[in-house]
Amino acid sequence: MARKVSTQTRIGFTIGAWVVALLLFSPILWTALTAFKTEAEAIASPPTFWPQTFTLENFSAVQERSDYVKHAINSIIVALGSTLLGLAIGIPAAWAMAFAPTKRTKDVLMWMLSTKMMPAVGVLIPIYLIFRDLRLLDTVHGLTIIMTLINLPIIIWMLYTYFKEIPVDILEAARMDGAELWNEIVHVLVPMAIPGIASTLLLNVILAWNEAFWSITLTSGRAGTLTAFISSFSSPQGLFLAKLSAASLLAIAPILLMGWFSQKQLVRGLTFGAVK
Amino acid sequence: MKLTPLFVGAFSLALAASASAQTLTIATVNNGDMIRMQGLSEAFTADTGIGLNWVVLEENTLRQNVTTDIATNGGQYDVMTIGTYEAPIWARQGWLVPLDALSGDPAYDVDDLLPAIRDGLSVDGKLYAAPFYGESSFVMYRKDLMEKAGLTMPEAPTWEFIGEAARAMTDRANDINGICLRGKAGWGENMAFLTAMSNSFGARWFDEAWQPQFNTPQWKDTLDTYLALMADAGPTGASSNGFNENLTLFQQGKCGMWIDATVAASFVTNPTDSTVADQVGFALAPDNGLGKRGNWLWAWSLAIPTSSQQQDDAAKFINWATNKAYLETVAAQDGWANVPPGTRTSLYENAEYQAAAPFAKMTLDSINSANPSQPTVDPVPYVGVQFVAIPEFAGIATNVGQLFSAALAGQMSADDALAQAQDATLRDMTRAGYIK
Numbered sequence: 001m002a003r004k005v006s007t008q009t010r011i012g013f014t015i016g017a018w019v020v021a022l023l024l025f026s027p028i029l030w031t032a033l034t035a036f037k038t039e040a041e042a043i044a045s046p047p048t049f050w051p052q053t054f055t056l057e058n059f060s061a062v063q064e065r066s067d068y069v070k071h072a073i074n075s076i077i078v079a080l081g082s083t084l085l086g087l088a089i090g091i092p093a094a095w096a097m098a099f100a101p102t103k104r105t106k107d108v109l110m111w112m113l114s115t116k117m118m119p120a121v122g123v124l125i126p127i128y129l130i131f132r133d134l135r136l137l138d139t140v141h142g143l144t145i146i147m148t149l150i151n152l153p154i155i156i157w158m159l160y161t162y163f164k165e166i167p168v169d170i171l172e173a174a175r176m177d178g179a180e181l182w183n184e185i186v187h188v189l190v191p192m193a194i195p196g197i198a199s200t201l202l203l204n205v206i207l208a209w210n211e212a213f214w215s216i217t218l219t220s221g222r223a224g225t226l227t228a229f230i231s232s233f234s235s236p237q238g239l240f241l242a243k244l245s246a247a248s249l250l251a252i253a254p255i256l257l258m259g260w261f262s263q264k265q266l267v268r269g270l271t272f273g274a275v276k
Numbered sequence: 277m278k279l280t281p282l283f284v285g286a287f288s289l290a291l292a293a294s295a296s297a298q299t300l301t302i303a304t305v306n307n308g309d310m311i312r313m314q315g316l317s318e319a320f321t322a323d324t325g326i327g328l329n330w331v332v333l334e335e336n337t338l339r340q341n342v343t344t345d346i347a348t349n350g351g352q353y354d355v356m357t358i359g360t361y362e363a364p365i366w367a368r369q370g371w372l373v374p375l376d377a378l379s380g381d382p383a384y385d386v387d388d389l390l391p392a393i394r395d396g397l398s399v400d401g402k403l404y405a406a407p408f409y410g411e412s413s414f415v416m417y418r419k420d421l422m423e424k425a426g427l428t429m430p431e432a433p434t435w436e437f438i439g440e441a442a443r444a445m446t447d448r449a450n451d452i453n454g455i456c457l458r459g460k461a462g463w464g465e466n467m468a469f470l471t472a473m474s475n476s477f478g479a480r481w482f483d484e485a486w487q488p489q490f491n492t493p494q495w496k497d498t499l500d501t502y503l504a505l506m507a508d509a510g511p512t513g514a515s516s517n518g519f520n521e522n523l524t525l526f527q528q529g530k531c532g533m534w535i536d537a538t539v540a541a542s543f544v545t546n547p548t549d550s551t552v553a554d555q556v557g558f559a560l561a562p563d564n565g566l567g568k569r570g571n572w573l574w575a576w577s578l579a580i581p582t583s584s585q586q587q588d589d590a591a592k593f594i595n596w597a598t599n600k601a602y603l604e605t606v607a608a609q610d611g612w613a614n615v616p617p618g619t620r621t622s623l624y625e626n627a628e629y630q631a632a633a634p635f636a637k638m639t640l641d642s643i644n645s646a647n648p649s650q651p652t653v654d655p656v657p658y659v660g661v662q663f664v665a666i667p668e669f670a671g672i673a674t675n676v677g678q679l680f681s682a683a684l685a686g687q688m689s690a691d692d693a694l695a696q697a698q699d700a701t702l703r704d705m706t707r708a709g710y711i712k
Contacts, residue, residue: 234334
């Protein structure tokens, strides 16, 4: 039975939700507005909220100095490539842990999660040396590999959680009907876990898209993603705030749009199994 | 289908493609002069056929990337932009190619480089990095506020005068701070300023046996003077202010004086960005009559890592970017005021440059008054004016910078900050093997 909520409470929660949402959105809004200001107005004190002189010159300056399209293509390849590769490894791994666990499964899951607890810089030198020796420095496939590896624990954990919600009886019924392991995963498990797989995919695309440390450290121009693109406009002298904002807006626009259009799927997947 | 031959084929093709490419990868810092160089470099490619792949990064990110690459012999970069801190350390490690091709080229005229800058980039008389632009630090002040306070700024002020002027110019009711100085923690932030300031107070980081010197009266004088000045005449929240924040404050007319990089002169006198552009005067960094001024010396410079596979082409590029002709190219396109300053004597003898840059003489005098080989009143075992050119310095100074920044924020006393700085530095230097 639904709980009765008073009008005042409803209004209070609505206002509260809007305030929180606006607070969370305010840095992006500020970045977007700054992108259309002149450099002088961007550093003005006190700051102006709305651009006094609306200009598009920052966007043309950004494109003039750096190749946005090249960086965007690299971002798309790395984000999608690493996510698909991660899913190809993660789905069988999560299946094994969810439906054929051993005594050590929980330990393995915890160990995988623990790898996310170490700061990336802690393994910088060994990873750099491996990349150097394998000639993977400044390559898109090298970046795709490292992105797959760093996001794999999250992929497996998310899929494992979703798979645990699927009744094992259904898989057993499929087996009794003669389904082999491959068919069981592809034709029975995956269709039932589509919301979970979709949200895992979306979340990992977002994580890979926004990853900065490895993208900046392991590339030197050719394989740089949009995070490296943004970084090239950051300056301690603070004289390029408007250009930095324009670069940031260009870099986050695709992923923001993707998140906007897929929010239903994302929320559905993230809350999958949360309420029984 | 067998995939192995496919992978091997693709891999070989990739290797062949990378081996045949005549493209230099250049790592550089994101500032106006470097971006201008990037824009002008099409002429270099047109002349030589050598392609350029630019990696432009913020200073700290650049430092992390190039250090990782050069320390692991990664070979990602053919030309690196480094500072006067890295150049001697990396040269001694054997990580940099000596620029003999430049030194031996009469057209390059290596003797035209400013002696202080050239010394800072050389080891045992060999040049390891070519300066792209150089800077020192000096006093930028508001002539109108100075006049209103009834004072006249001397060309070479003392700390006593700076203190008096700062307090006289402060007008809290109108949000005018007598002086704006760096307070943000970091070896290149507050410690660049405080180390240079301490030189003029007779202080030093280490004695000749590498013993830290924060327990000396000279360091106490330095920190007490700085904290008192900032308390009486500095902006609120100064412990968060670096170059950036102070530049904004000065441009908005909220600082009577600002002691910082000479490169800021063109920003504060540019009427597009600065509300006080026509009221700015310049003076040498202050002293205490001990023979050393509180100014630093820095040069963003181009160097070739030994891991580069294209060292000859890299040397050609460095020659193009740092020779006299480049300065003329910039002047022809953007005017003499926008020429990268602080590297060549001939630039400061150029009448057109002197006319376009009213701060030219003061910049040159500031650079010439810094001596990285003998930065302090008493002898020291290190080189570097606002830093100590040892690999451990960045970590140690960042730690000390946090203590001094905390003292500025009122979170600890000057004595506590100095005592903790002494203990921490002693511990780190002992661990690093400098103190037996």
